[in-house]
Amino acid sequence: MSEPLLSVQGLEKHFPVTKGLFKRQVGAVRAVDGVSFDVFKGETIGLVGESGCGKTTTGRLITRLIEPTGGKVVFEGNDITHMSQSRIRPLRRDMQLIFQDPYSSLNPRHTVGAIVGAPFRIQGVKTEQGIKKEVQDILALVGLNPEHYNRYPHEFSGGQRQRIGIARTLALKPKLIIADEPVSALDVSIQAQVVNLLEDLQNELDLTYVVIAHDLSVVRHISDRVAVMYLGKIVELADRKSLYDAPMHPYTNALLSAVPIPDVKHRGDRERIRLQGDVPSPLNPPPACRFHTRCWKAQVVCKTEEPPLVELAPGHQVACHFPENADKISAPAAAKVARNVQDAQHPKGTIA
Amino acid sequence: MTAPLDAPGKAAEAEPEAVVAGVSGKAIQGRSLGQIAWLRLKRDKVALAGAGVVVFLILVATFAPLIVGWFGHPPNEFHQEMIDPSTMTPKGGSGISGEFLFGVEPLNGRDLFSRVVYGARISLLIAFLATVLSVVIGTVMGVMAGYFGGWVDTVISRLMDIFLAFPLLVFAIALVGVLGQFEQQLGVQGDTLRILLLIFVIGFFNWPYIGRIIRGQTLSLREREFVDAARSLGARGPYILFREILPNLIAPILVYATLLIPTNVLFEAALSFLGVGIQAPTATWGGMLAQAVKFYTVPHFMFFPGMAIFITVLAFNLFGDGLRDALDPKSSR
Numbered sequence: 001m002s003e004p005l006l007s008v009q010g011l012e013k014h015f016p017v018t019k020g021l022f023k024r025q026v027g028a029v030r031a032v033d034g035v036s037f038d039v040f041k042g043e044t045i046g047l048v049g050e051s052g053c054g055k056t057t058t059g060r061l062i063t064r065l066i067e068p069t070g071g072k073v074v075f076e077g078n079d080i081t082h083m084s085q086s087r088i089r090p091l092r093r094d095m096q097l098i099f100q101d102p103y104s105s106l107n108p109r110h111t112v113g114a115i116v117g118a119p120f121r122i123q124g125v126k127t128e129q130g131i132k133k134e135v136q137d138i139l140a141l142v143g144l145n146p147e148h149y150n151r152y153p154h155e156f157s158g159g160q161r162q163r164i165g166i167a168r169t170l171a172l173k174p175k176l177i178i179a180d181e182p183v184s185a186l187d188v189s190i191q192a193q194v195v196n197l198l199e200d201l202q203n204e205l206d207l208t209y210v211v212i213a214h215d216l217s218v219v220r221h222i223s224d225r226v227a228v229m230y231l232g233k234i235v236e237l238a239d240r241k242s243l244y245d246a247p248m249h250p251y252t253n254a255l256l257s258a259v260p261i262p263d264v265k266h267r268g269d270r271e272r273i274r275l276q277g278d279v280p281s282p283l284n285p286p287p288a289c290r291f292h293t294r295c296w297k298a299q300v301v302c303k304t305e306e307p308p309l310v311e312l313a314p315g316h317q318v319a320c321h322f323p324e325n326a327d328k329i330s331a332p333a334a335a336k337v338a339r340n341v342q343d344a345q346h347p348k349g350t351i352a
Numbered sequence: 353m354t355a356p357l358d359a360p361g362k363a364a365e366a367e368p369e370a371v372v373a374g375v376s377g378k379a380i381q382g383r384s385l386g387q388i389a390w391l392r393l394k395r396d397k398v399a400l401a402g403a404g405v406v407v408f409l410i411l412v413a414t415f416a417p418l419i420v421g422w423f424g425h426p427p428n429e430f431h432q433e434m435i436d437p438s439t440m441t442p443k444g445g446s447g448i449s450g451e452f453l454f455g456v457e458p459l460n461g462r463d464l465f466s467r468v469v470y471g472a473r474i475s476l477l478i479a480f481l482a483t484v485l486s487v488v489i490g491t492v493m494g495v496m497a498g499y500f501g502g503w504v505d506t507v508i509s510r511l512m513d514i515f516l517a518f519p520l521l522v523f524a525i526a527l528v529g530v531l532g533q534f535e536q537q538l539g540v541q542g543d544t545l546r547i548l549l550l551i552f553v554i555g556f557f558n559w560p561y562i563g564r565i566i567r568g569q570t571l572s573l574r575e576r577e578f579v580d581a582a583r584s585l586g587a588r589g590p591y592i593l594f595r596e597i598l599p600n601l602i603a604p605i606l607v608y609a610t611l612l613i614p615t616n617v618l619f620e621a622a623l624s625f626l627g628v629g630i631q632a633p634t635a636t637w638g639g640m641l642a643q644a645v646k647f648y649t650v651p652h653f654m655f656f657p658g659m660a661i662f663i664t665v666l667a668f669n670l671f672g673d674g675l676r677d678a679l680d681p682k683s684s685r
Contacts, residue, residue, distance in 0.1 A: 063584050089586035097584045105577035108385065109599035122585045152385060168581065 003077065004038035005208050006062065006095075006176055011035045011071035013057050017283065030282050031057040033232035034071065036309070039176070044202065044209040046223030046240075048216060048255070050279055054232040055212045056100075059180045062210070063097050064088055075176070093123055096174040100181035102161035106153040112139070112164055113149040119171040135171070141204075142167045142197060159190035163197065170201065178210045183218060195222055216259050220244055225315075228252045231282055231290045234309060238316040248312060248323035251291050289321065297322045301343060312337070389603075392678040399674020405667035413472040423453060424466035428633050431461030446652040454656045458647045467635035468656050474636045475664065478550050479616035485555025487609045490562025491601070497563070498570025499593060509567070512560035521622070524553045528628040546630045550623060554616050562608050569604055573597050603679035610672035614665035621661050637661050 012035075014028035032054040039045050047055050060066045062073055064080060073081045075095060080088055099105035106115055116135045120127060127134040136146035142163045153161055162182065169177055182198065183191040195218060201207060213219050219226055220240060227237040228249065236249040247253045254273040261267050275294045280286050286293050292302040301321050309319040312333040321340045323329065329337060393399055412419060420427065434456045436443045446455035454464035497508035528549050535541040540548060573579065574597070582596050623629040624638025632639060637657040644654035 060580075065580055065584055085586075092584065092586040097581070099577045099581060101577055105581050107578040107596055107600070109602075118582065118587075119585050122582070122587045122591065154385065165581075168585075 002040070004074075005041045005076060006039040006210070007072075007074040008038070008058075008062065009036050009072040009074070011058065011061055011073060012069045013054075013061055013066065014069045027283055030232050030285055032061060033282075033285070035229070035232070035234055036071075037227055037234065037237060039208060039210055041175070041208055042202075042206060043224045044211060044222055046219035046226040047210060047212045047229060048214060048219050048226060049229035051214065052279060052282070053229045054282070055214075055229055056180055058229075059097065059178045059210065059212050063092075063095060063178055065097075089123070093119075093125075093172040094175045096169040096172070096177050098169050098177060098179040098182045099165055101185050102158050102165055103185070105165050106161055108153055111150050111152055112144075112156075115153070115164060116167045116171055119168060123172060125172060135167075138167045138170055139164075141170065141201070157190075158186055159193060162186060162190075162194055166194075166197065166201075170205070173205065174207070176208045176210070178212070180212045181214070182211065184213065184215060191218065198222065216255060228255065231279065231285050233290060233319070234317075235291065235320070236316075236318050237309070238313075238318075242313065242316050242328070246325040246328050248316065248318040248325050248328070249291075249320045250295050250297055250322075250324060253324050289319070291320075301340060389678045393674055396674045396677060398670050399678070402667045402670030402672075402674060405663060406671050409472055409476065409664055409667065412469055413476045416469045416473050419469055420463075420466040424469070425452075425463040427466040427470045427635050428462065431456055431463070434461040435459065441647065441650050446650060448652065455652045457643070457653060458650050464640075464653065464656055467640060468637070468660050470635040471637040471640065471657060471660065472664075474547070474630055474634065475617050475620060475661075478547060478554065478620045479613045481551045482555035482558070482616045482620075483609050483612045485551060486558040486612060487562055487605060489556070489559035491566050491605060493559065494563040494566025495570050495593065495597065495601070498567040499574055499597065501571075505567075508563070512563050515557060515560045518557060520557050524557070524619075524623060525626060525628045527553055528623065532628075543630060543634050550620055550629060554619050554623075558612060558616070562605070562612065565604055565608055566601060569601055570597060573600050607672060607676040607679060610668060610675055614668040614672075617661065617664050617668070 011032055012030075013032040014030050016025045017027040017029060018024060019026045035054070035058055037045065047058060049055050057066070061068045062075075064073075064083070064085075068081055071081070072079060075091060078091060080091060083091075110118075113132065113135055116138055117131045119125070120131045120134065132149065136149060139146045139148065144160060144163050144167065148156075153164065156164065162185075166182075179198065183194050186194060198209065198211075199222060202209060209222070211219060211222055223240050225237065225239050226243045227234045228243070228251065229235070230251050236243065236247065236252045238248075243252065244256065247256055250273075254275050257270060257273040261270065273296075277294050280290070280293055286303075288304055288306045289295070289298070289302040292298040295302065299322065305321070307319045307321045309317050310333065312318050312323060312329045314330065316328070321337075323337060326334070326337065393403075425431065431452075434442055434447045434452070435458070441458045442456045442461065447461070448455040452463055452465065454468060456462060457464055457467070493508050493512070497505040528546070531538070531549055532545065535545060538545060579592055579596055582592050587596075620629060621636070621638030621641070624636040625642045627639075627642065629638055630636045637660050640657040641654060641661075644650075644657070647653050
């Protein structure tokens with residue numbers, strides 16, 4: 001494939017934990033700890049994981065709402081990791097963020113017209129027929145009545161508010177949209193509407209999405225590729241079909257097994273994997289494979305050696321010593337995995 | 353989500369999701385937050401009564417010379433003919449008549465009505481301007497502390513603590529007394545000097561009350577996602593402060609300013625009562641009360657200025673409470 005639109009390489013964010021009068025640093029919350037992925041033009045990549053795994057932080061790092069501690073963010077060939085806010089300003093037109101809470105993301109004192117028109121004013125973009133006409137076109141595009149231009153956010157329902165937020169995002173015709181839990185604050189019926197709207201807009205405007213969500217069904221519906229995060233790291237990254245049909249990382253498997261099955265008759269078909277214990281604190285994450293404290297397949301090697309994120313099947317990256325669905329693994333990787341399994345059964349030093 | 357109003361508002365809320373252009377037939381009137389607050393305020397009869405009295409007081413203070421011209425005598429004009437020379441008290445106890453609506457003062461027989469009316473001018477002028485001063489300093493400091501955080505917040509917050517711990521009354525008495533001596537150096541004198549001094553002292557030391565509220569509000573507003581949205585669009589600090597945060601602070605500023613005015617009326621009265629405020633013969637409510645203490649046999653002398661202070665404070669407080677309920681219905685009940 002061609003040059004990626006967005007390339008994230010080893011991205012890190014450590015929030016310092018300070019103590020005492022002189023703000024001595026006593027530790028760091030490793031919210032995002034080495035995340036790498038590429039986003040190509042026109043695709044939708046889903047970022048899933050439990051609460052606190054660093055999904056939202058990743059989104060905010062990419063849009064530079066917070067400063068990365070390490071790693072690199074490359075957008076359209078520009079390294080924006082530590083670019084100054086004044087230099088990054090023009091690039092912000094092409095990269096926009098949809099927010100999670102439609103009640104908090106719209107200023108209650110601004111009219112819809114002011115909210116959706118703000119990108120033009122902030123970026124100093126001149127429009128042919130004036131901002132008002134432009135804003136009304138966008139409102140119509142997201143399925144809102146353009147006559148609601150002079151209304152205030154409190155006059156709209158949650159779903160309508162989220163549409164206003166999406167309209168603001170679309171105002172400057174961005175190339176990349178990072179949607180941070182775009183539907184998790186909405187009713188299920190409204191969720192479908194907004195998800196479909198996002199898909200329609202993608203087809204119409206040739207958009208690229210990074211969708212951050214914890215709802216696996218939403219991600220399945222909207223994504224082309226899915227990245228699963230656990231404690232600040234990506235543990236599995238694959239195209240939608242192979243990830244949902246044949247997950248290789250035990251964590252992904254456990255997550256998928258937790259998705260409710262609507263059909264009562266088929267509930268017995270699948271085994272529910274119950275993970276033991278809580279997610280460890282990112283303040284002091286477990287060494288090597290971070291999932292080993294809760295993994296039923298964990299061996300000694302999982303506690304001593306961190307599994308790299310490697311491509312085990314075409315387009316299917318997994319960070320695990322003992323991946324599931326081994327039959328899908330391509331030949332060279334299979335040999336490595338087999339060796340791991342053998343080592344685990346006969347740990348070094350114990351063989352006579 | 354807002355308090356239930358009449359029919360059009362409900363229709364707007366019940367509107368189905370995603371109205372496509374042209375589908376909705378009848379026009380639905382949108383309402384701004386200001387209009388909603390006004391509708392709520394209109395239903396609060398107590399607050400409306402307070403507002404009515406406030407407006408009345410402002411009119412009285414503004415048109416004091418006219419009112420006194422119609423119903424009274426100049427405030428500093430002596431009417432010895434109204435005084436009983438043997439007791440130095442007004443003839444007939446109070447001297448209340450069609451000519452002297454509130455009676456006359458003991459000793460010199462000045463028209464009490466005129467003096468109460470003129471007293472409203474001083475009281476309201478000082479209370480208003482001192483409040484403006486407090487609000488300006490408090491808002492600037494509060495917004496800075498809340499928005500920038502870090503050491504700025506630490507410095508400003510400690511400053512507020514120091515101001516709040518200050519023995520204000522004692523200091524005000526000393527300051528007004530001392531600065532009152534420097535008429536030449538300050539370039540102003542007499543009542544003007546005293547009024548400016550009182551505005552400064554009262555206003556300057558009251559800002560931390562507003563400042564703390566604004567700081568708290570700013571802290572919570574700063575974390576709202578619409579601020580992040582503006583930042584992700586590339587907005588600079590001033591845009592976020594003035595366009596995103598400040599409009600959300602207007603309601604608390606308005607409410608606490610309204611509630612600060614009566615406090616300032618009382619404080620001015622207290623200073624005048626203690627003799628460090630406006631000097632005689634200029635009429636002030638506090639000054640009149642101080643005089644009245646010496647003439648407890650003529651209760652009307654204490655009653656009218658006292659009632660004026662009481663009504664003013666009560667009206668502003670009722671109005672302020674109503675305004676708070678109207679602008680921020682979540683804060684109470």
